[in-house]
Amino acid sequence: MKRNRKIFFQLGIFIIFITLIAILINNLTINLLRTGIGFNFNWLLKPASFSLAEHPLPYSASDSYAWALFIGWMNSLKVIVSSLVLSSLVGTLIGFARTSKNSLLGLISAGYITIIRQTPLLLQLMFWYFVGFLGLKDNISIHIKNLFKLSNQGIELPGLTLSSEFSALLFGLSIFTSAYIAEVIRGGILSVSRGQWEAFRSLGLSERKGLFFIIIPQALPAIIPGLTSQYLNLAKNSTLAIAVGYSDIYAINDTIINQTGRAIECFLILLISFLLLNLVITNFMELINRIIIKPIKHN
Amino acid sequence: MEPIVIAKNITKSYTKGLRALDNVSLTVNQGKVLVVMGPSGSGKSTLIRTFNGLESFDQGELNVLGIKINSTHDERKIQKIRRKVGMVFQQFNLFPHLSILENITLAPINVQKRRQREANEYGMYLLNQMGIDSHAKKYPNQLSGGEQQRVAIARALALKPKLLLFDEPTSALDPERINEVLDAMRRLAQQGMTMVVVTHEIGFAKDVSDQVLFMDSGKVIETSTPDIFFSNAKHERSRKFLNQLDKH
Amino acid sequence: MNLIITFFIKLRKLFFSNVLNSIISLIIILILFSIFFNIFGWLIFNANWKVVTSNLPLYAFGSFPANQQWRPATWIISLLTLSMLTLLGPEWKWLRKNLLLAWISTVPFGLYLLYGGLGLLPITSRHWGGLTLTILLTLCSSLLSLPFGIVLALCRQSSFPLVKKLSAIYIDSMRAIPLISVLFFGQLLIPLFLPVGIEIDRVWRAVFAFTLFVSAYIAEDIRGGLQSIPSTQIEAANSLGLNKYQIIKFILIPQALRIALPALTNQSIGLFQNTSLMAILGLVELLGIGRSILANPEFIGQYIEVYIWLACLYWFVCTIMAVLARHLEKRMLINQAIV
Numbered sequence: 001m002k003r004n005r006k007i008f009f010q011l012g013i014f015i016i017f018i019t020l021i022a023i024l025i026n027n028l029t030i031n032l033l034r035t036g037i038g039f040n041f042n043w044l045l046k047p048a049s050f051s052l053a054e055h056p057l058p059y060s061a062s063d064s065y066a067w068a069l070f071i072g073w074m075n076s077l078k079v080i081v082s083s084l085v086l087s088s089l090v091g092t093l094i095g096f097a098r099t100s101k102n103s104l105l106g107l108i109s110a111g112y113i114t115i116i117r118q119t120p121l122l123l124q125l126m127f128w129y130f131v132g133f134l135g136l137k138d139n140i141s142i143h144i145k146n147l148f149k150l151s152n153q154g155i156e157l158p159g160l161t162l163s164s165e166f167s168a169l170l171f172g173l174s175i176f177t178s179a180y181i182a183e184v185i186r187g188g189i190l191s192v193s194r195g196q197w198e199a200f201r202s203l204g205l206s207e208r209k210g211l212f213f214i215i216i217p218q219a220l221p222a223i224i225p226g227l228t229s230q231y232l233n234l235a236k237n238s239t240l241a242i243a244v245g246y247s248d249i250y251a252i253n254d255t256i257i258n259q260t261g262r263a264i265e266c267f268l269i270l271l272i273s274f275l276l277l278n279l280v281i282t283n284f285m286e287l288i289n290r291i292i293i294k295p296i297k298h299n
Numbered sequence: 300m301e302p303i304v305i306a307k308n309i310t311k312s313y314t315k316g317l318r319a320l321d322n323v324s325l326t327v328n329q330g331k332v333l334v335v336m337g338p339s340g341s342g343k344s345t346l347i348r349t350f351n352g353l354e355s356f357d358q359g360e361l362n363v364l365g366i367k368i369n370s371t372h373d374e375r376k377i378q379k380i381r382r383k384v385g386m387v388f389q390q391f392n393l394f395p396h397l398s399i400l401e402n403i404t405l406a407p408i409n410v411q412k413r414r415q416r417e418a419n420e421y422g423m424y425l426l427n428q429m430g431i432d433s434h435a436k437k438y439p440n441q442l443s444g445g446e447q448q449r450v451a452i453a454r455a456l457a458l459k460p461k462l463l464l465f466d467e468p469t470s471a472l473d474p475e476r477i478n479e480v481l482d483a484m485r486r487l488a489q490q491g492m493t494m495v496v497v498t499h500e501i502g503f504a505k506d507v508s509d510q511v512l513f514m515d516s517g518k519v520i521e522t523s524t525p526d527i528f529f530s531n532a533k534h535e536r537s538r539k540f541l542n543q544l545d546k547h
Numbered sequence: 548m549n550l551i552i553t554f555f556i557k558l559r560k561l562f563f564s565n566v567l568n569s570i571i572s573l574i575i576i577l578i579l580f581s582i583f584f585n586i587f588g589w590l591i592f593n594a595n596w597k598v599v600t601s602n603l604p605l606y607a608f609g610s611f612p613a614n615q616q617w618r619p620a621t622w623i624i625s626l627l628t629l630s631m632l633t634l635l636g637p638e639w640k641w642l643r644k645n646l647l648l649a650w651i652s653t654v655p656f657g658l659y660l661l662y663g664g665l666g667l668l669p670i671t672s673r674h675w676g677g678l679t680l681t682i683l684l685t686l687c688s689s690l691l692s693l694p695f696g697i698v699l700a701l702c703r704q705s706s707f708p709l710v711k712k713l714s715a716i717y718i719d720s721m722r723a724i725p726l727i728s729v730l731f732f733g734q735l736l737i738p739l740f741l742p743v744g745i746e747i748d749r750v751w752r753a754v755f756a757f758t759l760f761v762s763a764y765i766a767e768d769i770r771g772g773l774q775s776i777p778s779t780q781i782e783a784a785n786s787l788g789l790n791k792y793q794i795i796k797f798i799l800i801p802q803a804l805r806i807a808l809p810a811l812t813n814q815s816i817g818l819f820q821n822t823s824l825m826a827i828l829g830l831v832e833l834l835g836i837g838r839s840i841l842a843n844p845e846f847i848g849q850y851i852e853v854y855i856w857l858a859c860l861y862w863f864v865c866t867i868m869a870v871l872a873r874h875l876e877k878r879m880l881i882n883q884a885i886v
Contacts, residue, residue: 010709017713024740031739074777104572109577118816118865119858120823125836130850149677236725250728263735267728274724351786381788392783396801405797417614458788 025087028264037261044069052247054163065235072252073273079169079248080238080277084231086174091181095252109182116179119290122240124176129244141223144263165246177234184226188219230286235277249273301329303462303493304350309359310518311345320356321517327462334504334525335516338540343363343497346514350495352377358505364461367421382410386453389467391447393439393454396469399426399537400435403454411458418457425453429483445476449483455488463487465496499544505529513537590855598846599856606838606860607830609676615668618660619679626653626682632868634874637822654686674752677858680750684822684832688757689815695758696765697800703766704773714766721763727824729760734828753825761818768810771801805879812872816865823861833857 032038048068049062056069056078097109116124136152143149154164161169161219192215200210239250247255253266306326311320312539327333329423330487335343348354355372363380394472403425404418413421426432429449431442439447448468449543455463465484469477480502487506488494498504504511504525513536521534532538570700599606608619633646661683663669675683704713721729733756739749747755776799784794826835837853840846846853 006707010707012707013707026843027740027742034743076692096829102571104575108575114866115858115862118820118862118869120820120834122823122826122853123861126834127850131854135850218744231832239727241724242825247800252723253728254731257735263732264741267732267736270728271720273722274728275720278723343716351728353782353785381786388779388783390779392779393782394783394802396797396805408787409793409797447666454787495714508728522866 015174031236033260039264041265042263043260043265047262048256050259052252053245054247056162058107068252068256069249069269072247072249075246076123076235076241076248076250077196077270079166079241079246080235083170083173083177083234087177087181087230087234090174091178092185094110095181095185095189096154098182099113099189111181113179116176117183121172121176122235122243125172125240125243128172131170133164134275143144148276152223163246165241166244168244169241171244172244173237175228176237180230180233181227184223184230185219187226189215191222192218213292224285224289226293231281231285234279236274303329303364304495305362306346306349307360307362309349309356309361310347311349311351311354311356312360318517319343320349321532323359323514323519324520325331325519327493327495328494329461332488332494332496332507333507333512334508335512335514336499336504336540337496339376339521341374342517343512343514344466345517346468347497349494350462350464351381351386354385355390355473356543371400382458383460384462384464385458385460386464387451387455387466387468389470391439391444391451391471393447393450395439398436398438399431399442399450402439402450403457406454420458422453425456426450428486429453430479434445443476444472445479448480452480452487463492465494465498467499469498469500482509501529501541501544513540515540554804568782570848594697594852595849596852598840598852605677605836606833606856607677608679609836610622610873611667611676611679612674613671615663615670618663622653622657622660622723623679623682625656629653630871631872632704652692657683657686672748675750676835677836678832678864680832681819682864683735684750684753684757684825684830685819687754688761688822689818690752691758692762692765693811695762695872697769699762699766700773700803701795702770703770715879718763718766719759720827722767726760726821727827730756730824730828732756733759737740757818757822761814765811768807768814771810772806775806776802781820808876809872809881812868812875816868816872819868820861823852833860 001092008266044066045064045075047062048065049061050068052059052068052071054075056074057071059067094109097105098113100106134152135156136150152164155162196214196218197210200214205214238248241248242254243250244250250270253270255268257263303335304325306323306325309320309323310318312318321342323342325333326538329348330376331354335346336378337343343449345354346524349356349361352368352372355370357370357435360369364383366380368380394405397405400419400422402485403422404415407418407421410416422463423432423435426435431449431515432447433455434446439450442450452463452468469480470485471537474478477500481500484494484503485507486497496503496508497504508525511520511525512522513528515536519533521528527535529541532541595767604616606622608616615810629649633650655795659665660667661670661672661675662678699718702710703718705711717774730753733751734749737752737755741747742884780798781794782800784798788840789797822832823834825832826838831839834857837857841848841850841853
């Protein structure tokens with residue numbers, strides 16, 4: 001009797017859900033017919049006929065939309081991976097500064113964190129792009145010997161040229177994410193009980209050795225999940241590339257929609273791209289978890 | 300004398316053939332106090348939790364206040380029982396987000412559909428009985444353990460139950476707080492409340508109980524009056540258990 | 548005099564406790580001085596604040612007609628007053644009964660003031676903008692996504708496998724995609740899913756998209772709260788004869804909301820910042836107004852002044868929100884047992 005009711009109830013919800021979807025799809029088909037767009041993926045193979053300023057692999061306007069999307073993917077990955085590395089480094093430093101015994105250092109890192117976290121990322125990105133890079137006049141550029149050159153053309157290092165768009169995005173994303181990572185690191189360090197600090201001090205270990213051999217290994221299990229979610233956020237935030245004119249996967253989807261009007265197909269492509277990306281990041285962090293955390297726990 | 304609880308051959312097994320309850324039968328008559336004793340893991344908590352349907356069982360039949368339930372665990376009948384049976388837990392289990400008075404009036408207002416004013420008045424009366432009416436507006440974490448447990452008793456009384464179940468009500472308390480709770484329970488017994496109490500408090504069992512039921516490994520080992528149980532227990536296992544209790 | 552000495556001793560303890568610390572402190576102080584000197588010099592002598600001062604009404608109200616600007620102004624002032632009241636508020640009991648209601652009613656009140664009608668000059672949403680629009684987007688979206696998020700969280704915890712699966716798919720895919728895409732496709736796709744002839748304007752499409760997005764995050768926060776309620780609470784409620792729906796309503800939701808409160812307030816602060824994304828999707832909220840002022844030939848190139856001003860505004864409102872949130876959390880803590 002109870003089981004039957006449960007199944008009946010579920011069936012009811014399912015029917016309501018299906019009806020709702022049906023109404024939405026009905027509206028959609030009517031609208032698509034009205035505008036004459038339809039739904040298919042044939043256009044993917046047609047020439048994209050737009051050019052891209054940045055492409056890690058050969059690309060020209062006569063290449064297909066599919067190839068343009070793939071280039072967008074590569075561009076996204078490029079900025080995500082490099083910001084991931086940079087923000088982790090900066091974030092770790094600031095996280096340690098935040099917990100350091102030097103109060104002034106703690107105060108400054110707290111200030112950094114509140115300024116970065118309490119202002120919108122988009123505003124910060126625009127600041128780095130329009131003020132940080134484009135703001136530099138043609139003749140003003142910062143040279144450090146022949147190793148480093150910063151100008152409105154971007155950053156030049158020996159053997160590596162970074163466009164101003166990429167650099168602004170890299171800077172903005174890394175600085176924004178680093179403030180969050182710093183908080184994750186701080187939380188991790190604080191999660192280790194005070195007794196552990198007292199224990200290694202009483203053993204005569206130096207502060208630095210104690211931090212590296214006693215505290216950090218115990219803080220890592222609390223840090224890794226926080227880092228994972230910050231990296232996922234970083235990947236999602238990288239789509240703000242469009243604000244500084246960097247052609248990542250989202251910006252290319254946007255261009256394609258403007259050209260072809262294929263909003264639904266592009267939405268599905270974007271959804272799948274990000275589900276994949278999330279899968280990659282979570283699996284990567286799971287791997288790190290397995291390599292670093294498990295051995296610690298077993299010892 | 301009207302029986303309030305009649306349990307017949309109740310059996311509950313866990314997956315690996317272990318029995319939490321093994322063929323337990325008992326009767327509790329109106330106005331009587333039954334104390335259930337036994338080592339930890341003997342099934343005494345499981346037993347009284349079957350009385351208001353917090354635990355199901357596999358075999359046997361249970362009659363609480365004339366409502367019969369069996370292994371099918373009929374929700375509607377259990378709901379009926381719960382409205383007439385109050386329960387007090389080891390960890391108090393007060394609702395931390397509600398004030399003391401709200402804790403007590405929640406069920407009368409929503410289960411028995413009483414008016415707020417009426418429920419408040421009765422709630423204040425119960426708090427007064429428990430000697431904690433001055434805390435009515437406070438929240439549970441502002442009270443000591445003993446006070447919280449007295450609130451829990453008042454909450455259980457708010458539905459005017461015919462039977463009260465106590466699941467180790469003093470085990471989580473500081474030693475100096477135990478008596479204030481036991482005194483409240485004594486007064487209830489004097490007023491003729493039917494109670495089933497799982498406890499290790501020998502003094503309470505001697506003074507208040509009409510019968511002591513001793514359990515081990517899910518089985519009822521013996522049921523005696525407290526005089527006999529504490530001076531001249533029939534079973535070897537009961538005597539062993541009492542000896543160990545004495546040592547502590 | 549004594550006070551000053553102890554102050555200096557404390558200062559010495561804090562900053563110059565040993566050689567390394569003193570060196571670090573000195574270097575930091577030097578760097579800070581030079582940075583502050585430069586920045587303040589620039590802010591006072593070089594910056595041209597006319598781009599801010601002459602456009603204050605634009606930043607606040609967008610292109611709302613000048614003679615009607617008292618309407619959004621009233622609304623913002625009432626919000627500020629309410630914030631002050633909440634901070635100075637009397638006992639929690641009173642607060643719960645009246646202030647919550649007051650906060651909820653700010654939305655219809657604000658909408659009435661903005662839309663007009665019933666005695667006020669009607670004004671379409673095209674003229675809404677600036678801080679007013681930013682606050683409106685934040686308030687409407689948070690208020691809508693809370694109930695939606697609660698329902699999603701309950702569905703994900705439900706004992707019906709189908710309901711559980713559907714809500715899990717929704718929550719997980721919403722959390723996987725970037726907000727900008729939800730907003731963009733919200734603007735594009737919502738009209739496609741509606742019957743012919745029915746149209747929703749840009750502002751409400753944005754609110755709808757924000758709600759769809761944020762409620763998935765709120766659902767996860769509340770699910771976390773639900774999972775951390777000890778099962779003994781449900782047992783106690785069961786033993787009192789409360790039924791399933793009463794337990795959800797009186798025991799589970801209130802406690803889950805209290806546990807999730809810090810996460811929820813963070814969501815709404817995040818939402819406030821994220822409304823800036825609408826600037827690249829055609830709404831002239833706070834950042835959008837900044838961009839359109841920068842596009843004005845008179846102020847072209849004055850990026851630094853505008854961005855610093857906007858950053859200060861965002862920072863200020865975020866800080867107010869954070870202070871309110873912390874205040875609320877402290878109030879809640881009073882009646883939250885540490886389990």
